[in-house]
Amino acid sequence: xxxxxxxxxxxxxxxxxxxxxxxxxxxxxxxxxxxxxxxxxxxxxxxxxxxxxxxxxxxxxxxxxxxxxxxxxxxxxxxxxxxxxxxxxxxxxxxxxxxxxxxxxxxxxxxxxx
Amino acid sequence: xxxxxxxxxxxxxxxxxxxxxxxxxxxxxxxxxxxxxxxxxxxxxxxxxxxxxxxxxxxxxxxxxxxxxxxxxxxxxxxxxxxxxxxxxxxxxxxxxxxxxxxxxxxx
Numbered sequence: 001x002x003x004x005x006x007x008x009x010x011x012x013x014x015x016x017x018x019x020x021x022x023x024x025x026x027x028x029x030x031x032x033x034x035x036x037x038x039x040x041x042x043x044x045x046x047x048x049x050x051x052x053x054x055x056x057x058x059x060x061x062x063x064x065x066x067x068x069x070x071x072x073x074x075x076x077x078x079x080x081x082x083x084x085x086x087x088x089x090x091x092x093x094x095x096x097x098x099x100x101x102x103x104x105x106x107x108x109x110x111x112x113x114x
Numbered sequence: 115x116x117x118x119x120x121x122x123x124x125x126x127x128x129x130x131x132x133x134x135x136x137x138x139x140x141x142x143x144x145x146x147x148x149x150x151x152x153x154x155x156x157x158x159x160x161x162x163x164x165x166x167x168x169x170x171x172x173x174x175x176x177x178x179x180x181x182x183x184x185x186x187x188x189x190x191x192x193x194x195x196x197x198x199x200x201x202x203x204x205x206x207x208x209x210x211x212x213x214x215x216x217x218x219x220x221x222x
Contacts, residue, residue: 100204102161110155
């Protein structure tokens with residue numbers, strides 16, 4: 001089992017640029033989660049999907065953030081335009097059955113916006 | 115306001131000691147998670163609890179629904195247990211709230 005795969009591992013870009021983070025969940029997992037982790041706010045759930053459909057995006061901070069899941073094996077989190085305060089580690093996780101089941105986390109993408 | 119409080123914030127222990135990390139929450143929940151984040155940043159789900167107690171190796175997690183409190187215990191601690199331990203609760207509905215984490219350092 002390859003686990004949850006995120007790319008890139010690190011991203012450094014300038015303010016105003018579009019950033020796309022990618023995630024491949026574990027095969028057979030019906031739920032996919034996107035999290036953000038910062039020193040100030042800790043871990044935050046941004047959005048999660050069930051069977052490729054967004055269920056709750058109330059954690060998405062602004063309209064600059066968007067997430068899609070075009071199929072069961074791929075999801076993207078996009079920030080456009082990016083700002084320095086978006087700098088954080090973004091984690092993707094997947095689970096068999098929602099928020100009440102153990103989640104498997106990817107290694108995260110460390111994003112720095114200059 | 116739905117909050118999750120963890121204590122202590124920082125904990126240093128000697129190898130072999132019994133360790134307890136606490137998590138308190140404010141209202142009724144449907145599930146509580148304990149996560150471990152290693153110094154390299156990777157996050158591992160340790161336990162998911164809705165009642166009672168779970169054990170995995172040297173780790174034990176308990177939850178008291180009436181007291182709105184959970185504890186994570188580590189028996190015979192080892193330096194490799196050094197990590198950040200994070201409590202997360204799922205409030206009824208879709209809200210998942212995380213504690214600030216407990217930084218554990220186990221010295222040999």
